[in-house]
Amino acid sequence: MAKGYDASLFPDGEAAYKGFMRDHYDICILDIMMPKKDGFTLAKDIRIVNPDVPVIFLTAKNMKEDVLEGFKLGADDYITKPFSMEELIMRIEAILRRTSQENLANAQPVFTLGRYTFDTRKQTLAEGDEVVKLTTKEADLLKLLCQNANKILERNYALKSIWIDDNYFNARSMDVYITKLRKHLSKEPTVEIINVHGKGYKLIM
Amino acid sequence: MAKGYDASLFPDGEAAYKGFMRDHYDICILDIMMPKKDGFTLAKDIRIVNPDVPVIFLTAKNMKEDVLEGFKLGADDYITKPFSMEELIMRIEAILRRTSQENLANAQPVFTLGRYTFDTRKQTLAEGDEVVKLTTKEADLLKLLCQNANKILERNYALKSIWIDDNYFNARSMDVYITKLRKHLSKEPTVEIINVHGKGYKLIM
DNA sequence: TTTCAGGCTTAACAATATTTAACTCCGAAT
DNA sequence: ATTCGGAGTTAAATATTGTTAAGCCTGAAA
Numbered sequence: 001m002a003k004g005y006d007a008s009l010f011p012d013g014e015a016a017y018k019g020f021m022r023d024h025y026d027i028c029i030l031d032i033m034m035p036k037k038d039g040f041t042l043a044k045d046i047r048i049v050n051p052d053v054p055v056i057f058l059t060a061k062n063m064k065e066d067v068l069e070g071f072k073l074g075a076d077d078y079i080t081k082p083f084s085m086e087e088l089i090m091r092i093e094a095i096l097r098r099t100s101q102e103n104l105a106n107a108q109p110v111f112t113l114g115r116y117t118f119d120t121r122k123q124t125l126a127e128g129d130e131v132v133k134l135t136t137k138e139a140d141l142l143k144l145l146c147q148n149a150n151k152i153l154e155r156n157y158a159l160k161s162i163w164i165d166d167n168y169f170n171a172r173s174m175d176v177y178i179t180k181l182r183k184h185l186s187k188e189p190t191v192e193i194i195n196v197h198g199k200g201y202k203l204i205m
Numbered sequence: 206m207a208k209g210y211d212a213s214l215f216p217d218g219e220a221a222y223k224g225f226m227r228d229h230y231d232i233c234i235l236d237i238m239m240p241k242k243d244g245f246t247l248a249k250d251i252r253i254v255n256p257d258v259p260v261i262f263l264t265a266k267n268m269k270e271d272v273l274e275g276f277k278l279g280a281d282d283y284i285t286k287p288f289s290m291e292e293l294i295m296r297i298e299a300i301l302r303r304t305s306q307e308n309l310a311n312a313q314p315v316f317t318l319g320r321y322t323f324d325t326r327k328q329t330l331a332e333g334d335e336v337v338k339l340t341t342k343e344a345d346l347l348k349l350l351c352q353n354a355n356k357i358l359e360r361n362y363a364l365k366s367i368w369i370d371d372n373y374f375n376a377r378s379m380d381v382y383i384t385k386l387r388k389h390l391s392k393e394p395t396v397e398i399i400n401v402h403g404k405g406y407k408l409i410m
Numbered sequence: 411t412t413t414c415a416g417g418c419t420t421a422a423c424a425a426t427a428t429t430t431a432a433c434t435c436c437g438a439a440t
Numbered sequence: 441a442t443t444c445g446g447a448g449t450t451a452a453a454t455a456t457t458g459t460t461a462a463g464c465c466t467g468a469a470a
Contacts, residue, residue, distance in 0.1 A: 021369055048365050054303075071295035076303065077282065090276035098259070098281065098303045135417055150326060173419055175457060182458095194328060195457065197341040197427055204327055340427055378429055380447060387448095400447065402437060 013037025017045055024157040025053060026099070027092060032059040032066065043073045054095045111146040113205060114188035118142060125184055132184060137162065141177050145193065145203040154200040210297075218242025222250055230258060231304070232297060237264040237271065248278045259300045316351040318410060319393035323347060330389055337389065342367065346382050350398065350408040359405040 008023070010016035012035040020028070028046060032039035043055055057070040060081045070078050076095050079088060111118045117126045123139040125132045134142065140162045145153055159166035159174060178193060178201060185191050192204045213228070215221035217240040225233070233251060237244035248260055261282045262275040275283045281300050284293060316323045322331045328344040330337045339347065345367045350358055364371035364379060383398060383406060390396050397409045 045365070048362070049369065067292055068295060071292075071299055074299075074302070076299050077296075087272055087276075090273060091282075094276055094279075094281050095303070097279070098300070137418070169420065172421090172457090176419080176459080178457090179459060192327065195341070195427095197456070199341070202326075342428070374430065376446090377431085381429080381449080383447085384449060403446070 011035070013039065013042045017042055020046055021049070022156075024154045027054045027056065027096060029056045029058055029088075029092070032057055032070070040069060040073060043070075043075070047074060054099050056091065056095070108147075111143075111149075113146070113185065114191045116185065116188055116191070118146065120146075127187065134184070137177055138180055138184070141174070142181055145181070145201065149203045149205055152196050152200050152202050156200075158200065216240070218244070218247045222247055225251055226254070232259045232261065232301060234261045234263055234293075234297070237262055237275075245274060245278060248275075248280070252279060259304055261296065261300070313352075316348075316354075318351070318390065319395045321390065321393055321396070323351065325351075332392065339389070342382055343385055343389070346379070347386055350386075350406065354408045354410055357401050357405050357407050361405075363405065 008019055008025075010019050014036040016030070016034075017037060028043075030039035030042055034042070037045075039057055039059070043057075046053065046055070051074075054076040055074065056077045056079060057075050058079050058081070059066065067078050077091050079091060109119065109121050111120070115127055118124075119126070120139060120143045123134045123136065125134055125142075141158065144158050144161060155171060155174070156166050159170050163170040163173065178195075182193055185193070190205065194202050194204055196202055213224055213230075215224050219241045221235070221239070222242060233248075235244035235247055239247070242250075244262055244264070248262075251258065251260070256279075259281040260279065261284060262280050263284050263286070264271060265286045272283050282296050284296060314324065314326045316325070320332055323329075324331070325344060325348045328339045328341065330339055330347075346363065349363050349366065360376065360379070361371050364375050368375035368378065383400075387398055390398070395410060399407050399409055401407055
């Protein structure tokens with residue numbers, strides 16, 4: 001898609017809900033007037049499952065009550081049609097700028113994992129004077145886990161990000177790398193990679 | 206001031222700049238058309254000193270170029286006059302919700318259940334030195350119960366939150382997990398999960 | 411160009427987690 | 441007291457994850 005975003009478009013509220021449950025999204029842009037499930041209802045359902053994902057409402061209506069209703073549901077912004085694509089993109093970026101502190105974590109080249117020090121650039125895991133070289137995949141996966149420390153790293157997200165394609169075999173491959181990372185980190189009991197069944201993995205530290 | 210905010214109002218851009226340098230502000234709402242120093246220039250000056258403070262532009266003009274210009278300067282929102290005070294407040298709160306989010310949502314990670322200690326992050330239930338690993342679903346459900354301790358946890362809510370869909374089979378599944386949790390907690394008579402017929406469950410402690 | 415080692419994937423099987431099923435029990439309403 | 445739907449329990453079935461090792465590919469050394 002243009003501007004380097006990877007986006008999904010759904011024909012109605014129910015399809016959007018199913019899509020949201022299946023994959024990871026950084027932001028939701030909901031049309032209030034949608035077939036089957038309107039934007040407000042969809043936002044409520046999404047909030048039950050994920051209280052944090054940013055939501056922007058999109059509507060032709062310009063009624064004050066609707067705008068207030070939207071913000072009460074925890075909207076991050078509210079755009080009335082007609083609007084320019086530039087403005088929508090600007091507003092999306094304004095929100096993501098605040099939301100994804102990943103940019104900060106992304107920039108971070110070195111993580112401290114208990115007694116270990118993980119250097120993402122050198123791809124090394126050091127414990128005192130003992131330095132272990134990690135393979136590229138090991139380092140990529142550990143980096144993602146560190147960036148999402150104490151939060152869930154979704155399978156889909158990790159697979160798409162490291163393996164590009166999230167098929168069965170790549171998922172098995174990822175499991176293998178989780179095992180390897182657990183072995184690498186096994187000396188440090190305060191650091192743990194736990195599985196979140198059906199969702200992904202979480203680095204606890 | 207109304208709504209519990211502590212706000213300062215400045216007659217022009219220069220006064221606002223001096224005010225900003227003197228005191229701490231959580232958010233800036235800048236009118237673009239101001240005497241002495243316009244909103245854009247002021248925003249640039251503020252950004253030099255503080256790249257993080259949220260900025261909202263306020264203007265009578267509705268020109269696209271202005272809006273885009275504002276967002277390029279790192280605006281968090283952009284409101285055109287006339288606007289209602291409610292909407293302004295809603296938009297301010299939407300931004301502050303994101304900005305001042307020191308993981309209030311993640312809230313309490315550890316609960317004490319009589320002799321047991323439940324760690325939601327590690328998904329463990331500890332009794333002295335004996336630590337039991339809970340499965341994801343067990344931990345999710347127990348967490349919901351703890352968050353609603355001594356209050357009723359409604360079936361629908363729990364199902365939507367953990368199982369996504371609240372159909373018959375998932376309700377049966379939830380029953381199974383209630384049984385498991387009761388077994389896990391069986392050594393502690395002061396903690397009990399009771400059923401509220403037709404409504405849900407209540408964690409008594 | 412051939413060989414080899416490292417890195418990654420695939421396969422096979424083991425262990426866990428979750429759902430479904432079958433049946434029992436209980437509480438509220440008639 | 442009877443009936444019915446929700447709730448409780450256990451076990452089997454299914455799905456997901458964990459682990460080990462074999463196989464395959466590729467780039468660097470010989």
